[in-house]
Amino acid sequence: MRTFETVLAQIEQRIAADGLTVGDRLPGERQLAEQLRVSRSSVREALRVLETLGVVSSQVGRGPDAGAVLISRPDGTLADLLRLNLGLTTMSAREVLDTRLMIERWSAARVTAAPAAMTEALSAMDAATSPEEFVTHDIAFHVALTDAAGNRLLSAVLRALRDALVSNAVEAVRRLGHTGDLQADHRRIHRAIEAGDAAEAVEAVTAHLARAYPGLSPSHNVF
Amino acid sequence: MRTFETVLAQIEQRIAADGLTVGDRLPGERQLAEQLRVSRSSVREALRVLETLGVVSSQVGRGPDAGAVLISRPDGTLADLLRLNLGLTTMSAREVLDTRLMIERWSAARVTAAPAAMTEALSAMDAATSPEEFVTHDIAFHVALTDAAGNRLLSAVLRALRDALVSNAVEAVRRLGHTGDLQADHRRIHRAIEAGDAAEAVEAVTAHLARAYPGLSPSHNVF
DNA sequence: AAAGGTGTATGGTCTGACCATATTTGGTCT
DNA sequence: AGACCAAATATGGTCAGACCATACACCTTT
Known part of the structure; x- marks a missing residue:
């Protein structure tokens, strides 16, 4: 000892x-x-x-x-941990978790309106002037989606995954531009949630991720 | 800095x-x-x-x-971290992740035979003389299932979740006995994997979790 | 060739020192 | 009396140098 x-x-x-x-x-x-x-x-x-x-x-x-x-309260430490485990598989991990989050969230049918934080993040992304700023609010958008679900543990894991992936996200935004299709995807997700259309929401999230990370084929190398 | x-x-x-x-x-x-x-x-x-x-x-x-x-390989540390975040929602988190793991694993159709480690764990559980010993090999069984999938990050998260839940598992085994239905479930999962029957495997895992943690209704409070 | 002994660099720990910083304290001025 | 400012002080952060027990690599011996 x-x-x-x-x-x-x-x-x-x-x-x-x-x-x-x-x-x-x-x-x-x-x-x-x-x-x-x-x-x-x-x-x-x-x-x-x-x-x-x-x-x-x-x-x-x-x-x-x-x-x-x-x-103090433990906060960023899980992100540190997951960042060290970062590999090529992380992206697909996020994809899966995100999609499943949507599925479960809607099948549980416990939420009927999009959280206010999502709307705020949407506006902030419109006003963003740099990829970095855009990604900041992009993360806030997805975190709000996750948080509203209620499982704090998985929420923390997902938030950590996204924080760990911040550099990838910035690169994607830089490549695609931060005023175009990505925001359209976000609005589509937002609309689907407000409309309570689970299937559409899942499909929107999947399409969004496919656009942001084009090298990724669905369910490829996921597990 | x-x-x-x-x-x-x-x-x-x-x-x-x-x-x-x-x-x-x-x-x-x-x-x-x-x-x-x-x-x-x-x-x-x-x-x-x-x-x-x-x-x-x-x-x-x-x-x-x-x-x-x-x-070295990150092993117990994530469990330490997650233990600090342990709440009532953890169990359902494991359920969801486990089921999704199965789905994705089989939809990717990249594995056709059950890993040898699963077979070993199955025998070890048969030979176990105490709930604690049973749970040790029980964890090995599920870890083998996850590891074979190939996503090391999610694999680590799941392993940590299970390690954090060890006390719950021991209690469940003590309640149900370690020679009866649980092993039958394991064999059913094992059989489904060897047969390459994805749908059956998912259903078997779901049934197994439902038996081990009866207080849990499907998709309840999951996200 | 096999067995055993020895040297050596390692991680673990301790001591003592110096620095920049933020709080406290005390004094000064109004 | 109250407000303001400057010095005193203990803190965390860092460094340099030392000693110890340990385990490996190498060499000697058989």
């Missing part, structure tokens, strides 16, 4: 024992090292792991009084 | 540029520090992050010659 791993365990235990929650502070690195009878290096390595897991976040210069580490 | 973060980025880039894959080695910590003009501490913090993300794994005493850090 490496030292920083025992530190990790003791910090976790301390968080649980003291009932620390989001916003609370841990002791400073030096104080933590002294309390646990280890070097500051080991404490730092443990904190780095906790930071990677989204448990704490550090910030410099908190002056005297009060520790400098605080409990 | 903290130093170890730039180190992180440079290591990631190096992995991509050199086409490093599972089993390949990175330079040693000292050499890496010298190449990137940073201290060994910063390199170590970066490596700790990569280790947390499941990208590398370190081991001491590799003697002269050859670096000591090697690229």
Whole structure:
């Protein structure tokens, strides 16, 4: 058992024992090292792991009084993880998940109106002046679609996938132009959702992805 | 931008540029520090992050010659992460992903025989003497099913989901007994795969999940 | 050729130091 | 008394250098 791993365990235990929650502070690195009878290096390595897991976040210069580490909420870490697993298969993974999201969402028939966030994103994409800006709102559009569905876990996975694919998306937008067919696709999806037409929505999403990533044949190399 | 973060980025880039894959080695910590003009501490913090993300794994005493850090397969880390996101919706997420995996796998029609690992797991489940042991091989069975499909990213996500759900699975096995219907389901799935009957395989998986997690109505609260 | 011993570079850890930063504190001015 | 500003201070971030136990590569011995 490496030292920083025992530190990790003791910090976790301390968080649980003291009932620390989001916003609370841990002791400073030096104080933590002294309390646990280890070097500051080991404490730092443990904190780095906790930071990677989204448990704490550090910030410099908190002056005297009060520790400098605080409990935070895990957010971007899944994206980091998936980005490292990025390969040629990722794109088709997104395609499948997106289509299935649509299918399930509509077969459940729990939503009858397009979320306001989708409408906002649509307008923002119209006003975008660069591919990067366009993609930002493009992601927001699809995230809104996913979020409305209600499964937070899968929603997080999909959001992470899209964040990881941001560079691919920018390239696609640059290639196709950000004022043309892509927006037409988005409006078609939006219309289908407002109309409550599940089959049309699924087909629209599939067509949209096929246009954005033309090298992709349906169901090819998906699993 | 903290130093170890730039180190992180440079290591990631190096992995991509050199086409490093599972089993390949990175330079040693000292050499890496010298190449990137940073201290060994910063390199170590970066490596700790990569280790947390499941990208590398370190081991001491590799003697002269050859670096000591090697690229590894992300395994338990995603499960750790997803466990933090665990909620009531996870089960239905697994159900959907599993079924879709089957559909896509067979519609692609790229596999005609059941993997040997599935057969092995089937026998091991027969020989199991405790629910825990049964679930271990149960997971192996489903993982083999997923792995044969070829999308490593989704495969990792599914494996993580199952690992995160291990306690639920053990409980289900304890409730149903580990010699009866569950194994019958597995054999039905296995038979369908060997026969190349996609529709039957999907139906078998769906039925199996419905039996294991009876509180779940199809497509309920899935997205 | 096989077996065993040894050297060596490695990761793991520690110590002690310096820096830039943000908070606190204390003093100054109005 | 109140508002404002500057110095003191503890923090996280980084670095350099050292020591240890370990496991591999190589060489000696049989």
